[in-house]
Amino acid sequence: MSTPAIRKASTALAAVITLALTATACGGTTKKSVAQEDGGAKASHAHADPNAATKKGLTVAFLPKQVNNPYFTVADKGGEQALRQLGSSFKEVGPSSATDTSGQVSYVNTLTQQQVDAIAVSAQDPGALCTALKQAMKNGIKVVTYDSDTNAGCRDVFVSQASAEALGRSQVQLLGQQLGYKGEIAILSAAQTATNQNTWIEFMKDELKKPKYKDMKLVATAYGNDDAQQSFQQTQGLLQEHPKLAGIISPTTVGIKAAAQYLSGSKYKGKVALTGLGTPNDMRRYVKNGTVAAFELWDPAKLGALAAHAAVALSSGQITGQRGETFKAGDLGSFTIGDQGVVDLGEPTVFDKDNIDQYKF
Structure with a gap:
């Protein structure tokens, strides 16, 4: 498949985001019951009013996996800008390590004590935050997950960057095209517990089962x-342990940049293919110097903005997180809630030397 064709295909397979129940602690709207943690249908006695006025003066807290991560800086700035336009307040808190799950739990507990109106969180682990988030929901706080989900019963809505299946399969497709569908490959992921990473990897493995990948081996x-630093060292280790390695997929912006940095200064430049999920600003130099042919991503600022709009829509009673409900998200357009409270952001884009200078994030 050609790169333009893959770009079109990956763009067409978008994300599903979930938006859920609608009551806020200070607003006095009807509180929903806590959903089942097994991901089944949410039990809620609240009713959405799509014509309800958008509340102003809300406080929405963003809790990313890692506050000093450039990807989340861009995403959360998008959320901040959206909230400002909606007449509400933004705050950001979070751990400096992407594996500090107990730190995320502590921040949720603190935000609950502070009685914020909504929390937008990118979960480091699907289950570790559940007790804290359910307590927040019992206190009338709306919970939106973005980028990386919790178990479905532990939040109201999941704002998905793109469908997990689309992202998993398209990264394998990109690498397959670059390798001529032959050779040993490896995956450089983030944390072992990262929900989004693990889901994408499962779809990668399933994609590799197709006959056209019979000569590619993970x-x-x-x-x-x-x-x-760890990602850089892991890249070095993969190449030392697998001297026949032909390609690497890194579905994490930190990982792909570190891998590209290592490859760019090594004998493997131009010999070992690299793709995955990265930002144009991080990857531009490596695309231009021939280390990376193509990679993909969505616009993280739009992801953060959609999470903010979902939080406000929930707090305003315009949605409750049930399938089929719709809400407006400013310039992003209108969105419909899908299964298990997931809402589609849009379409991932493939970046290469022909288009990367058109993007500045």
């Missing part, structure tokens, strides 16, 4: 914990 999965 030989290793490494974890850099979204730490630049």
